[in-house]
Amino acid sequence: MTIQGVLALLALSTMTETQGQEQSEPPRLVRQIGIDFKNVFTTRENLVTVGVGLGAAWGAGRFDQEIAQSGFNSELNELNGGTALDGVFEAGEYVGGSLAQVGGAFATYGLGKVFHRPGVELIGRDLVRAQVVTQSLTLGVKLLVRRERPDGSNQASFPSGHASGAFASATVLQRHYGWKAGVPAYAVAGYIATSRLNEGKHYLSDVVFGAAVGILVGRTITLEIRNARFAVSPTLPPGGVGIQMTWLGSSDDSLRSR
Numbered sequence: 001m002t003i004q005g006v007l008a009l010l011a012l013s014t015m016t017e018t019q020g021q022e023q024s025e026p027p028r029l030v031r032q033i034g035i036d037f038k039n040v041f042t043t044r045e046n047l048v049t050v051g052v053g054l055g056a057a058w059g060a061g062r063f064d065q066e067i068a069q070s071g072f073n074s075e076l077n078e079l080n081g082g083t084a085l086d087g088v089f090e091a092g093e094y095v096g097g098s099l100a101q102v103g104g105a106f107a108t109y110g111l112g113k114v115f116h117r118p119g120v121e122l123i124g125r126d127l128v129r130a131q132v133v134t135q136s137l138t139l140g141v142k143l144l145v146r147r148e149r150p151d152g153s154n155q156a157s158f159p160s161g162h163a164s165g166a167f168a169s170a171t172v173l174q175r176h177y178g179w180k181a182g183v184p185a186y187a188v189a190g191y192i193a194t195s196r197l198n199e200g201k202h203y204l205s206d207v208v209f210g211a212a213v214g215i216l217v218g219r220t221i222t223l224e225i226r227n228a229r230f231a232v233s234p235t236l237p238p239g240g241v242g243i244q245m246t247w248l249g250s251s252d253d254s255l256r257s258r
Contacts, residue, residue: 029125036133036221043223046216053212057159057205064203068150075151075200092195095188096162101169102131123176126221130168134217138164138210151200160202163193163210164217171218175225189214 026032040046069076074089094100105127112121138161147158166189174182193211196202202210 026125029128032125033129033132036129036217037136039220039223040133040137040217043220046220049212049216049219053209053216056212057209060205060208061203064205067197067204068200072198073150073200074198089191089195089198092162092192093199093201096166096192096195098131098135098161098165101165102128102135105131105169123172126172126176127169129221130172130214130218131165133221134164134168134214135161137213137217141213147203147206149201150203153201157202158206158209159213160193160196160207160210162196163189163202163207164214166192167211167214168218169214171215172222175218175222 027035067073105124107124109121109124109128112118112124138159141159142156142161145158146155148155149157167186170182170185170189173185189211193207196207197204
């Protein structure tokens with residue numbers, strides 16, 4: 001099941017919480033996506049996210065060849081019978097693919113409309129926005145950079161579209177529903193990103209920057225949501241790369257502090 005499939009079930013069970021976030025009739029979807037593209041480039045916070053993402057990708061670059069040529073790369077070891085992890089990560093290619101990510105987003109949005117479920121429609125709408133913007137930006141960078149994949153299949157390695165799409169969906173989930181949905185969603189996104197290394201389709205720096213793009217877009221399209229419990233961003237600790245989770249507190253926390 002994709003992240004969107006899990007989300008649809010979650011949205012059905014938490015309808016009243018999501019409906020409480022609706023303040024006014026939003027712009028039409030196509031117009032809203034145009035606004036989202038503008039916000040990506042005009043939101044000041046995004047400059048920091050891009051900078052940290054590029055720094056993390058640069059830091060990850062020192063491990064690119066090491067991982068690509070290691071036993072973790074099942075494509076490299078296929079002639080020798082593959083690795084024990086082949087079956088573990090195989091599903092990541094399909095779950096994180098654009099067909100599953102974009103198709104799942106539109107399916108969630110459509111189900112919300114057909115069955116008159118405002119909560120499902122709202123989350124589906126945000127997933128559609130996230131996927132359209134994320135996949136467009138990812139494709140644009142791929143065409144600009146033209147980095148060859150580790151397996152040599154083409155020049156569309158940087159950044160990873162699987163990683164960017166999965167982290168965009170995970171960020172939308174986290175922003176709407178907090179840690180109960182965010183933590184498992186980010187875990188699935190991490191699995192998808194790792195699967196691209198195992199399949200020999202991407203370098204570590206590809207998936208790190210892809211994750212940064214997805215997080216950036218997911219946060220941009222949910223700017224109106226102010227009750228997120230924590231924020232997620234790429235980070236560059238000494239000697240490695242990672243994802244940082246920052247606790248933002250909650251409305252209850254703020255009330256108790258008064």
